[in-house]
Amino acid sequence: MTSTNYAKLRTFGDGGHAWLRVPLDDVRLACLQGLEISSYSYMTKKYAYLEEDCDMGAFINFRAIPMTLKWPHSHSEKPSHIRNYERFKAND
Numbered sequence: 001m002t003s004t005n006y007a008k009l010r011t012f013g014d015g016g017h018a019w020l021r022v023p024l025d026d027v028r029l030a031c032l033q034g035l036e037i038s039s040y041s042y043m044t045k046k047y048a049y050l051e052e053d054c055d056m057g058a059f060i061n062f063r064a065i066p067m068t069l070k071w072p073h074s075h076s077e078k079p080s081h082i083r084n085y086e087r088f089k090a091n092d
Helices: 024-032 055-062
Strands: 010-013 018-023 047-051 073-075
Touching (some): 018 055, 047 055
Antiparallel strands (some): 018 047
């Protein structure tokens, strides 16, 4: 069963990419259970930012998050500050 708190999910995008923000502990737990996340995703001490092309969908499918679920989205045409975060590592 998932521990994902849907209320904390949010997407962010810039002119070239988008990310799903998920509590880091939820993503690390999913990785321990077999989910693989690429180095194209980012992380802070509190959140993982899963890139849209494969990691976001992989997490949604892995956790069986309803596709009808909608979460807040922030978009900017300027490069996102997320690109400056540390690359995702499952065991850091």
